[in-house]
Amino acid sequence: MANPLTSAAPAHAEQPDTRRWLALILLCTANFMVILDSQIVIMALPPISEALHLxxxxxxxVINANLLTFGGLLLLGGRLADLLGRRRIFILGTVLFLLVSVASGLAPNAEVLIAARALHGVSAALMAPTxxxxxxxxxxxxxxxxKALSLWAGIAGIGAVTALLIGGALASIGWQWIFFVNVPxxxxxxxxxxxxxxxxxxxxIPRTYDVAGALTSTTGLVLLVYAVVVAPVQGWLSPVTLGLIAASGVLFALFVVIERRSSAPxxxxxxxxxxxxxxxxxxxxTMGMLAFGFSVTISQYSQIVLGLxxxxxxxxxxxMPAMAFxxxxxxxxxxxxxxxxxxxxxxxxxxxxxSxxxxxxxxxxxxYGATFLALVPFGVGLGLGTTAASAAALSGVAYSESGLASGFNTAAQQVGGGLGVAVVLTVIASYAPAVASPTAGFQAAFAACVVFAIVGLVITLTMMRSKRATDAALAAPTPALNHL
Structure with missing residues (x-):
């Protein structure tokens, strides 16, 4: 009998149907909590700032520290799951998530809270791709x-809106409760x-660790995410932003060279x-750019212009999340x-x-009529797209590389989300000093989301395979799949 700790057979081949659907609920709960925690902090940032004199x-x-470590460590987190065991890494991430939630709620000052949020990004980078x-x-x-991915995508949308609905209520009791709610x-x-x-x-998979590859890829991702974070403030063509993007590009190029020469990349x-x-x-x-960019724009428009x-x-x-589900x-x-x-x-x-x-x-x-008409197709599209893109990105991937492929997919969404937020905030800010109308910047930001959708459509039509080609590729034996 094969050792379950080192099994090369897909888990679905042996796991009873009832148990695997219960496992899916657990996995979706983890995804829900990662998204809820990230979004609820945004809602509670004003009372946190006031209480800690930030x-x-x-x-x-408080937000960027989490974004940097989460986005930067996703590939490494997914690969560690392949090497060390997926359940083991998932539990490790959950333990860290629990500890940093307590630390965040007990934080006495800005330094401790920011450090805790950075560690939360590490826990999310272990939990989400795993x-x-x-x-x-x-x-x-x-x-x-x-079907499983559809539930995964639907729960993600519910997590985002739950943060909006309960964030203000929890923060009114005490900002610490937005973190303590994670504990039970x-x-x-x-x-x-x-x-x-x-x-x-x-x-x-040889349990050999590609330290050079891990360092260059992680640092490259961190610099890329950091460039996206500072771009709205520094400017997209500023020396700081361009320098960060260039440094990230150099590290990714070096990463490719290292991976080509590594015996265990x-x-x-x-x-x-x-x-x-x-x-x-x-x-x-592009879907991440749309989801995050549209959400930030409509949030600011609703609260700043409409006064909600x-x-x-x-x-x-x-x-919107109801339609996404x-x-x-x-x-x-x-x-x-x-x-x-x-x-x-x-x-x-x-x-x-x-958009x-x-x-x-x-x-x-x-x-509310026009907004409702916009949110319905946007929500349906978001649910359709996340399921389709995730299914495509994970199709035909060898069992030994499922963690890595999941890391890529989660990283794509996070990097896209950060880029989308940076672009729309830049667009909104660029209209503020020059245009008298308070809505011009928001209309331009929504128009930018339309451009994101067009770019994504071109990528989809040119780079995704048709069903016939996909089925043929999956039916053909390949070296990457022979060991299954």
């Missing part, structure tokens, strides 16, 4: 995995994880020969029948349509 720069770093990797190795490619959920996850999750790693470069992995992740970047309270805004926004459920059926490309294309058309409606109607009116 300067505007320090307050921004959870997605366990999902992909628990559910067989095709209809079962697509993390404890429950730690108790049931060993019962529901099967340990898995590939015995065929962190990222086997032949993984990029899978068209759906590359196309799915690039499409996910955070709770009023959250209630008005609730239709529906879109994700419907999307998995169409992905199974039609393939990734047409579903992702429809998604981007719907996201672009929702266009807001660009044309964000004139300062208190009417």
């Amino acid at each position: 300067t505007p720069e320090a307050a921004q770093w 959870a997605l990797s366990i999902l992909s190795t628990t559910f067989a490619e095709g209809a079962p995995r697509n 959920v993390a404890l429950i996850m730690l108790v049931i994880s060993p019962l529901l999750l099967r340990e898995s790693r590939d015995a065929g 962190l990222v086997p470069l032949n993984i990029f020969r899978k068209p759906n992995l590359t196309g799915g992740n690039l499409a996910m970047v 309270s955070p709770l009023e805004f959250g209630l008005r926004q609730a239709i 529906i879109g994700a459920y419907v999307g998995q059926r169409f992905v199974t029948r039609l393939g990734f490309r047409p579903v992702a294309a429809v998604c981007l058309v719907l996201l672009g349509a929702g 266009l409606i807001m660009a044309l109607t964000a004139t300062g009116s208190m009417s």
Whole structure:
């Protein structure tokens, strides 16, 4: 009998159906908590700043510290899961998540809170890609995995709006509770994880660690994310931003050289020969730009121009994640029948349509009708697209590389989200001093989201394979899949 700690067989081959769906609920809960924690901090930043006497720069770093470590360590976190065991890394990430939640809530000053938020990014970089990797190795490619991914995508949308709905209420009790709310959920996850999750790693992977590859890729990602973070303040063409982007590019080039020469590379470069992995992740970047960019723009427009309270805004926004959940459920059926490309294309058309409606109607009116008309297609498109892009990015990936592929997919969404926020904030700021109309900058930012959708549509149509080509590729034996 094979040792479960080093099993090379996919987990879904042995795991009972009831147990794997319970495991899916656990994995989706982890994804929900990562998103909830990241978003709720944004809502509670004003009372945190007041209580800890944070300067505007320090307050921004409460968010940026988490973004840097989360985005920078995703590839490493996913690869560690492949090497050391997916359940083991997931539990390690959950333990760290629990500890930093307590530390954040007890933080007496800005320095401790920022350090805790940086460590939270580390915990999220271990939990999120590992959870997605366990999902992909628990559910067989095709209809079962697509259905699981639809729940994963739908829960993500619910996590974002839940942060909007409960963030203000928890912060009014005491800002510490936005962190303490994580504690009981993390404890429950730690108790049931060993019962529901099967340990898995590939015995065929040499447990040799590519230190040089890890350092260059992680540092390159951190610099890239940092460039995106500072660009709205420093300017996209400033020496600081351009220098960070250039340094990131040099490190990624060095990373490629190291991986070519490594006997046990962190990222086997032949993984990029899978068209759906590359196309799915690039499409996910644009979807992340749309999801985060649109959300930040409509949030600021609703609260600054329309004067809505955070709770009023959250209630008005609730239709979008509800439609995303529906879109994700419907999307998995169409992905199974039609393939990734047409579903992702429809998604981007719907996201672009929702953005266009807001660009044309964000004139300062208190009417909810136009906003509702924008949020419905945008929400459906978001659910469709996340399911299709994730399914594409994970298709045809060897069992031994599922953690790495999951890390790429999560990193694509996070980097895209950071880039989308940076672009729309830059657009809004650029209109503020020159244009008298208070809505011009927001309309331009929504128009930028339309451009994101067009770019994503071009990527989807040119880089994703059709269903026939995908099925043929998956049916053909390849060296990467022979050991399954």
